Amino acid sequence: MKSSYNLSAKEIVTKISRGESSAEECLSSFFERIDEVESRVHAFITLDRDAALQRAKEIDGKVKRKERLGKLVGVPVAIKDNLCTRDVRTTCSSKMLENFLPPYNAHVVEQLLKEDAIILGKTNMDEFAMGSSTESSYFGTTKNPWNLAYVPGGSSGGSAAAVSARESSIALGSDTGGSVRCPASFCSTVGLKPTYGLVSRFGLIAYANSLEQIGPLARSVDDLALLFEVISGYDQRDSTSIRASTQNYSEFLREDVDGLKIGVPEEFFGEGVDERIVKIVWKGIDCLEKLGASYSEFSLSTVKYALPAYYLIATSEASSNLARYDGLRYGYSSEVGSDDWSTTFSNNRKKGFGAEVRRRILLGTFALSAGYYDQYYLKSLQVRTKIRLEFEKAFKKFDVLAGPTMPILPFKIGEKIDDLLALYMCDILTVLANLVGCPAISIPCGFVDSLPIGMQIMGPMLGESVLFRTAYTFEKCSKFTDYSPKL
Amino acid sequence: MSKKITSVVVFSKEEFAEDVVIGLEVHCQLTNLRTKLFCGCSSEYRGEQPNTHLCPICLGMPGSLPVANRKSVDDAMMVALALKSEIAERSLFFRKNYYYPDMPKNFQITQYDQAGGIPIASGGEVSIQVNHENKQIRIRRIQLEEDPAKLVHLGSIDTSPYTLVDYNRAGIALLEIITEPDLKSSKEARVFLQKLRSILEHLGVSDGKLEGAMRCDANISIKKGNRVEIKNISSFKEVEKALNFEIARQRAMNSRGLKVEMETRHWDDVKRVTISLRTKEAEHDYRYFPEPDLVPVEISKEKIAKISQIIPELPDARLDRFVKLYKIPSYDAGVLTSDKAMADFFEECIKLYPDAKTISNWMMTDLLRWLHEKDIEIKEAKVTPQHLVEMIKLIDDGTISGKIAKSVLPEILNTGKTPSEIVTEKGLLRIASRKDIELLADRVLIENPKAVQDAAVDEKAIHYLIGQLMKLTKGKADPQLANQIIKEKLKKQSKSN
């Protein structure tokens, strides 16, 4: 018999609700798996075993009493550590928030609990979600389960690794410029950056508010849709939340891409994209064509402006979001006191933030400064509008756009840590969806030298259904999501 | 250096010097809202324990998000319409970034008119009356923002050994009303603020009389010199003092040939001086940018039409009505309507006693003078319209004299007792019996033989004797009767001589 940790979330739900397995048994199986591999993968910052066990028992009681059961009954979920969990420390992988105990749950966490999911713990990430490798975490680097010498991607590296290593059934990440899709691609899991506003950001510790969305990570499109169904929907506590009608996303999971029009921007395969990735992703597109879709190549001329615009907007917002961590109200407080605010604040911030966070705060502060605002921040907003318009136009012609998620293969831990520009360049294909606000999914598409490759499929605003259908069809045909790392 | 100068400044009463230019930034709390601007915390923080009206949102706790209070937008629209400002169809919230303990997030959510920002309303004007002349003060813009926390010092900010922070006030809805530099004197500034406060009170959006509910910053320059901003003026009573000080300081600088620096100064209401906070070079760069957690405020034409229908009568209209309906002088009507409570008091009185002129006279003279002397508002005084009317009726029916009434009024204001109670307690009933007055008059004549003698040739002596009679009766004698009786008795005496 398959160990519970190898089951899909859907299978777990079925087994538990039918009484074929208890939530407690299932959870123990995951904890056994965690005990087996976590010391090598280091996906988690905090494991909440007691609370998880307690919840599993409660759920079993519900099953016994034949009460209504939630959509994720008994499914263990890993939560990125920038999502607030009541009384469970939420660190953003920063020394700044090493001991932060939120007094409330993020909206998505509430939704998970409402649907009877079990929260396993909090996963590692790049500090304040700034990075593509999980190397900037104050709590050490997470390893890629496919090859422990490699990075899992980032910033939601812990969540992707936990799912990939089967330490958790499903997981939540957040995606500001690719932070769900990049690790999904590097760890061969499925990951979605939803339409901006579909998932409430209430309880997500902000990096760049206008760009980011909380997104699901799973081993299959099935589970991904199930988790997305639970976390999406209107929430009045987030003013940017949209009142879209709630969807039963699982209904879109049909093996049917007949007549689907795929746009393939040549820029997605242009300079800087690894030739081996180009080949593999084209194979994926060809596969979709064989299944009934058609594709045509075209040019998205604004793509080349996306990365600088993204970094300026993201760091500008970050410089303001992170201002509250001054050691007086929030964050690390150094012992050295001073009579003067500025000195005290600077001291605390210098010691509480890691190098990458400080760098981005400086960059953002600079971009918003008088005399530079127009040429940097405002210009970036104009670029953003241009990109949006070009995407709108493209989606009039095509149902989806396809290309690689990442331009490069997973890299070795430490390999790019000093090559900032190369690291920033990694985001070139993912930041587009964040600038536009449209949904994008990364789905396993093959391997190069036993390292995973992901294909990115982007859809129009609120086009999650077509993404799910396309990804599902591709998954059923390619079967890459059946592969798992040997640990 | 500035401190040295301040110590030798002599206060002078500044009156409408042509070279003075003043602009105000008035911060008015929307006190009719029950909650803060972006969270559900109660806005009634006055008199509460410090740091008890808080939640993750107004504390800027990581992961929390602001949600704009819809009613604050309605309030802002009402004010905009009252000030004839143009309401923006779509306005934006911006972040104003600065490191200071008064904002939990180290930024303030406000609105802005530059860097692509659009405030909720722009333009407009307020008419004021100074020295019987009308003047229009232009409004530059109106914006919604959150109030910072209250910083508490022990005595003066300069010498306090600590700063305490009370976040109860952080996040309270503020309307910032910015004027053009149209004000010419500290008095105009005060009158403007008084008028503005009255408008807000008539709208029912802000009770400017609550402590700290109406605060302002002032920009002031003299003789086209550098502009100095004065912060922390906590009430419109303080504004006159702060501006007078600053005008005197700048004049003293000029007369010594010293240059007035472009700077920001702090009004220290304990030491009653302005203190330099920072110079131009050290000015904050607030790095304004659009607040990404809030959506634009959209206001439709229909919504504006709906709000305009619920705008109540405003001070200017009320003034006109007072003049037309009650036939009181325009100046008096202006004074009465410059304070909603005062105007309400007036009209309450008229309901009980229809002679508006008499009511207005009593209010404009004795009542106002007393309030000014005590430096309090009519709401704080213990007098009610019933009191004033009862007092006037006592004069009418001859129970007390007008002169006695003047001594009864302060007693009412101080104690809240009814006029009858006071009259009885103090034995102030008028002596109207001819017999009683005649007896007392005889005594006066006997005690003042010299005056009686002079009375035959000197009119003044007669008045002296009447005065003595009034004094003897502590003013309670009917003055006409007293006059008559003294004259009669003198006539009699001169005949008998």
Ligand SMILES: [Zn+2]
């Ligand atoms: Zn609050």
